[in-house]
Structure formats: C-alpha cells, structure tokens
Amino acid sequence: MLNSVAPEVKSPEGLHADALLAWYDRHRRRLPWRALPGEKPDPYRVWLSEIMLQQTTVKTVGPYFQAFLTRWPTVDAMAESDEEDILKAWAGLGYYSRARNLHACARFVSARLDGRFPDTVEGLRQLPGIGAYTAAAVAAIAFDRRAAVVDGNVERVVTRLEALETPLPQAKPRIAEIVDGMTPADRPGDFAQGMMDLGATICTPKRPACGLCPYLPFCRARREGTQETFPRKAPKARRPLRRGAAFWIVRPDGWVLVRKRPDKGLLGGMTEIPSSVWSEDFDSGTAVNYAPLKAKWRKLPGEVSHGFTHFELAVSVYAADALLSTKAPADCRWVRLDELDGEALPTVMRKIVALARGS
DNA sequence: CACTCGTGGCC
DNA sequence: TGGCCAAGAGT
CATH class of the missing domain: 1.10.340.30 (Hypothetical protein; domain 2)
Structure with a gap:
C-alpha cells in the first residue's frame, strides 16, 4: 500500500x-x-x-x-x-x-x-x-x-x-x-x-x-x-557627463531628415535625429562639423538632458532649413513630421524632437 | 570579469 | 535632486 x-x-x-x-x-x-x-x-x-x-x-x-x-x-x-x-x-x-x-x-x-x-x-x-x-x-x-x-x-x-x-x-x-x-x-x-x-x-x-x-x-x-x-553590492562607478549635438533639418514641405543608427552599439538599429558623437570632451565650437549636410545652422535655446545607464547626456540642438530638392545623405531619409511618432525613435530622440518642434 | 546597454519611477 | 532600482544579455 x-x-x-x-x-x-x-x-x-x-x-x-x-x-x-x-x-x-x-x-x-x-x-x-x-x-x-x-x-x-x-x-x-x-x-x-x-x-x-x-x-x-x-x-x-x-x-x-x-x-x-x-x-x-x-x-x-x-x-x-x-x-x-x-x-x-x-x-x-x-x-x-x-x-x-x-x-x-x-x-x-x-x-x-x-x-x-x-x-x-x-x-x-x-x-x-x-x-x-x-x-x-x-x-x-x-x-x-x-x-x-x-x-x-x-x-x-x-x-x-x-x-x-x-x-x-x-x-x-x-x-x-x-x-x-x-x-x-x-x-x-x-x-x-x-x-x-x-x-x-x-x-x-x-x-x-x-x-x-x-x-x-x-x-x-x-x-x-x-x-x-542585503544584498551586499560592489560600489558603482559614477556616471560622467557626455555632450553632443543633434541636427533638425526641415524641408519647406515639412519633411525632416532622420538617420538609421548602426546596428551595433548604443541605440543600435534605431532611428535618430542626425547627431554628433557624444563625448566628455565634446567641443561645441566645432559641433556643426558633425552635421549631415551643409546649411546655415542656428542653435536652438535650451538643451536636452537624458540619463543612460553609464553616462549622463546633454545635447544641443541645431536647426536649419533645407531646399525641397535636397537629397538625403547616406543612411538618411526624409520623413513627414506627422509620421515621426511611428518611427523607431528612442526616448532621447523624442526629447530632441520635442525641443525642436517647440522652438 | 568588467563593461556596455534605456528608461521611468521612487524617495 | 540624484542615486537606486527593475523578471539580464552579450562581449
């Protein structure tokens, strides 16, 4: 039994x-x-x-x-x-x-x-x-x-x-x-x-x-x-501040330039507002050198702050107008403003869009 | 093993 | 306000 x-x-x-x-x-x-x-x-x-x-x-x-x-x-x-x-x-x-x-x-x-x-x-x-x-x-x-x-x-x-x-x-x-x-x-x-x-x-x-x-x-x-x-934890390294620039380029018909980021690395494969590198020693004096095309840039007031896991980011946004005939540079494409929401835009990029559209 | 990799909420 | 935290993985 x-x-x-x-x-x-x-x-x-x-x-x-x-x-x-x-x-x-x-x-x-x-x-x-x-x-x-x-x-x-x-x-x-x-x-x-x-x-x-x-x-x-x-x-x-x-x-x-x-x-x-x-x-x-x-x-x-x-x-x-x-x-x-x-x-x-x-x-x-x-x-x-x-x-x-x-x-x-x-x-x-x-x-x-x-x-x-x-x-x-x-x-x-x-x-x-x-x-x-x-x-x-x-x-x-x-x-x-x-x-x-x-x-x-x-x-x-x-x-x-x-x-x-x-x-x-x-x-x-x-x-x-x-x-x-x-x-x-x-x-x-x-x-x-x-x-x-x-x-x-x-x-x-x-x-x-x-x-x-x-x-x-x-x-x-x-x-x-x-x-x-508990749990005991090893002390964490504190996060440095990196700076960079983003470039808001609008055509007369209201389309804006976006770019696909490289598949690997930070925000890999996602869509971005064309941006510079982000680094601790970023030189704002040469920011426009990172722009995807030549234009008359105006720096927008304010900046975008965003926290990543291992660094803090501050981005200045530069805006310019493009001709209707402007061709999209490599990796870039034009997107209608009202279709930006549906793009694969990470949060930090949406903050940049918000700042640019609010200006 | 130490570093990279997002974002929002919490106190 | 800033550090901490959340059903970690890839390299």
Missing part, C-alpha cells in the same frame, strides 16, 4: 518551498502574461514577457506586451514581420538589442524548430537574447522543468535568508547553488514565480514587509535585524 510508505523527510529547503508555494497560492499577482491556476501556459507569451521584463518593470512592460501580443499573436506571426516593425513597436522600452534578438529568436524558432520553443534549459539557452535567467525561467514557467531561476528579486530574497556577506556579482554562483537546492521537483514554475512575487511585493529593497513573509521563521538577516542591508 502506498499509504504504508514512510512520509518523505523534508529538508529545510523543502520546507522553504512548501511555505513559499502556500503563500503564492494565496497572493500570486495576476499578470497579463501569466496563466491562471490550472491553465496551460503559452511558451510564446512566457518568452515574450521574459524578454520584455529584463531590467524593466512590470508596469512599463504591460502596454508593450499587450500591443505585441495583439499584433503578433504567435511566434510564427512575429517571424514573418520585418525587424524594422519590431524596433518601431519596441521604441521607448529601452535596451534595443533585446528587440533585435527577439526578432532573430522568433525567426529561428519558427523556421528551424517548427514554431515550438525548446522545452529544456540547454535548448533555450542557445537562442539569441536568452541567457541563464531567461532559459531557466521559460523552462520552469512554460514547461514545468525544475530549473534554478535567479533574477534580482531572488538574489535579494536569498542573500537575506542566508545573510550572505559576499557582494554581488561575486555571490551569483553561490546564490544559484542555494536556489537550486530550494527548488522543488513539483511545481518548479510556481516556485520561481512565487520567489519573484515575494521579492517584488514583500522582500522589497527598502522597508521589506517581513511580518507578512512566509520565510520569516527561516530568515537569518531578519533575525539579526539587518535585512535592509
């Missing part, structure tokens, strides 16, 4: 998983990409959401996810699109290599894998834009594979649970080891999502709600009253 079998002796990690899953069953967030209890998750939606959520908040991703899903309901539909359309739809979301990898991944899965995502960590890991975290997350959430899912939330939860003194990113291998030990064979996807929900709603960076935490009895940092000091 099965009933006569001795009950499984649970490790402390197993108890952790039970406490977490019970909490998740009561408090799970309802998210657009998340299957309801008992529903089978759609790997395409799981993958799409995971790519968008890389370093991006749930709130920001929401409308983008809905728009993408409506326009490209399946991986095959996305594979049939042009990269340019993906970039336009991604504009404003940031980290634009994600969009290019998204498109490349869709094409690979559609053409080479018959439209089906790999159902293992190793298979997923080979795809463009999918690293250690996303491979584990998709395997666990979409295919119920036991995989150690470690994102920023999980790092915070685990370093607090264990009061881990090793700073990030040095502690990453140890954290992955601990999470692997905690992850149950049963419901690994719910466990992963539960850990992330816990980090997002209870075990928050500041003022964690320890009183509501299912891990309260197990948490070493809380016991020592040091929970807010």
Whole structure:
C-alpha cells in the first residue's frame, strides 16, 4: 500500500518551498502574461514577457506586451514581420538589442524548430537574447522543468535568508547553488514565480514587509535585524557627463531628415535625429562639423538632458532649413513630421524632437 | 570579469 | 535632486 510508505523527510529547503508555494497560492499577482491556476501556459507569451521584463518593470512592460501580443499573436506571426516593425513597436522600452534578438529568436524558432520553443534549459539557452535567467525561467514557467531561476528579486530574497556577506556579482554562483537546492521537483514554475512575487511585493529593497513573509521563521538577516542591508553590492562607478549635438533639418514641405543608427552599439538599429558623437570632451565650437549636410545652422535655446545607464547626456540642438530638392545623405531619409511618432525613435530622440518642434 | 546597454519611477 | 532600482544579455 502506498499509504504504508514512510512520509518523505523534508529538508529545510523543502520546507522553504512548501511555505513559499502556500503563500503564492494565496497572493500570486495576476499578470497579463501569466496563466491562471490550472491553465496551460503559452511558451510564446512566457518568452515574450521574459524578454520584455529584463531590467524593466512590470508596469512599463504591460502596454508593450499587450500591443505585441495583439499584433503578433504567435511566434510564427512575429517571424514573418520585418525587424524594422519590431524596433518601431519596441521604441521607448529601452535596451534595443533585446528587440533585435527577439526578432532573430522568433525567426529561428519558427523556421528551424517548427514554431515550438525548446522545452529544456540547454535548448533555450542557445537562442539569441536568452541567457541563464531567461532559459531557466521559460523552462520552469512554460514547461514545468525544475530549473534554478535567479533574477534580482531572488538574489535579494536569498542573500537575506542566508545573510550572505559576499557582494554581488561575486555571490551569483553561490546564490544559484542555494536556489537550486530550494527548488522543488513539483511545481518548479510556481516556485520561481512565487520567489519573484515575494521579492517584488514583500522582500522589497527598502522597508521589506517581513511580518507578512512566509520565510520569516527561516530568515537569518531578519533575525539579526539587518535585512535592509542585503544584498551586499560592489560600489558603482559614477556616471560622467557626455555632450553632443543633434541636427533638425526641415524641408519647406515639412519633411525632416532622420538617420538609421548602426546596428551595433548604443541605440543600435534605431532611428535618430542626425547627431554628433557624444563625448566628455565634446567641443561645441566645432559641433556643426558633425552635421549631415551643409546649411546655415542656428542653435536652438535650451538643451536636452537624458540619463543612460553609464553616462549622463546633454545635447544641443541645431536647426536649419533645407531646399525641397535636397537629397538625403547616406543612411538618411526624409520623413513627414506627422509620421515621426511611428518611427523607431528612442526616448532621447523624442526629447530632441520635442525641443525642436517647440522652438 | 568588467563593461556596455534605456528608461521611468521612487524617495 | 540624484542615486537606486527593475523578471539580464552579450562581449
């Protein structure tokens, strides 16, 4: 009789998983990409959401996810699109290599894998834009594979649970080891999502709600009253200020000159208002040397400020009028003013447009 | 391993 | 206001 079998002796990690899953069953967030209890998750939606959520908040991703899903309901539909359309739809979301990898991944899965995502960590890991975290997350959430899912939330939860003194990113291998030990064979996807929900709603960076935490009895940092000091982190380099110039060129019929940026590097593949290099020692006296064509430039009042991850940017905007007959220089093209909104313009470029149009 | 790569929100 | 943070990946 099965009933006569001795009950499984649970490790402390197993108890952790039970406490977490019970909490998740009561408090799970309802998210657009998340299957309801008992529903089978759609790997395409799981993958799409995971790519968008890389370093991006749930709130920001929401409308983008809905728009993408409506326009490209399946991986095959996305594979049939042009990269340019993906970039336009991604504009404003940031980290634009994600969009290019998204498109490349869709094409690979559609053409080479018959439209089906790999159902293992190793298979997923080979795809463009999918690293250690996303491979584990998709395997666990979409295919119920036991995989150690470690994102920023999980790092915070685990370093607090264990009061881990090793700073990030040095502690990453140890954290992955601990999470692997905690992850149950049963419901690994719910466990992963539960850990992330816990980090997002209870075990928050500041003022964690320890009183509501299912891990309260197990948490070493809380016991020592040091929970807010974890995770330890290596000090960050502070961001330098770079300067540059952008060139707003308008034809008499109201069309403006735009340019496609190189595929690699900052804002790769996106559309720009033709701009100079951005550098710490930028010489504003020679700014117009960077203009895409010769013209009578007037410097517009004010400047555009924009923060990137590793530097702060200040851009001066120069405006000029072009003849109707002016040909677009290399990599440039003319665009109607009222069609600028639909372009693959990153946020910093939209700020430049706003300044120019307001002048 | 250290660096590059966006953006918006929060206190 | 400025630093920090968010379901990291690629090189």
